[in-house]
Amino acid sequence: MTNDAKEEHTTYINVPEAVGIFDTFEAQQAAFYDLRSVGFHHSDISLLGTQEALEERLGKAYWRASELEDDPKAPRANFVSEEAIGELEGAIAGGFFFVGSAIAMLAMLTPASTVAASIAAVAIGGSPAAVIGTILARRAGKHHKDYYENQIRHGGILMWVRVRDQEKEDLAVKILKGHSGRDVHVHGWSE
Template sequence: MFETFDSFQKAFYDLRMVGFSRYDLSVLGNDHALQEKFGSAYLSAKDMEDDPHVPRAAFVSEEGIGELEGVIIGGAFYIPSYIAMAATAAAGVTATATAAAVAIVGLPAAAIGVLLARRVHQHHKDYYADQIAKGGILLWVRVSDKKREKLAVDILKGHSGKDVHVHDWSI
């Protein structure tokens, strides 16, 4: 359990650097998955950390969110712009008119893309802020042997992981 996103992310990256697969690492599932499983009951991180049936999800890095934002903004600009360009080019319009059509269609679409990308980024931040408010960000690590177990525990504790312990169950 981590009290800050920064310490959590550093532990995640260090685990990846020493060879843990992203499939061996999981975080708490989203609110929808938790509500399906537990209803509207308030559960703290401490309540959920030892439950093997708690919904889990893959970690999405800040870089991954940045790439998604780029795709949203770029796609929002590119697709309408391409359609406008193709339509004006097919009509035999001049290059200046085609550029104007692309600007008229593409720039507002890109602005909408920026707003959508900001929403994605804020949702990502809120997800982890909510976990911190409920006691901390949970990170589960699947290990295959005692050597990897010790390595994972050392990394988690080295990045201020709280209540780091081992379970004999696996998911």
């Protein structure tokens, strides 16, 4: 009989980590930007992973933020700003418009085609593609919004910050608390 159970190994780093819980995305985002502005690297700042990652890693369909803030097995994710999501949405929608327009234009590049016909082909070919791109872009934005709403429903948005010395520890705690972070504290390890 073979054991197909996936054995998980969690590696801990002997670097302290500040943690706080935020009730709004805006407060958490402001804390992130302040941490970055005083020198914290984006790779030292993490958020709780997705619901799917939680269920896969911990087997918990229901959880509270306060239960996971000091759990080294809680899955982590990088912060993604609203600006980055907006850029992604623009790139998706614009990319689809460009591809549709380019295909239509290539089809019209014959010696017999006129400039007016080529412009019409670009507009006609790009419009349906732009609609598809817009739908996909909205879906990406909705996924981002749902991620934060799910965390707020479960007690708040978790944020962890690696702090390599006492000065950084004090600064991270001050910033997290300054942006209405709850239960802000430091534990002696990070993942």
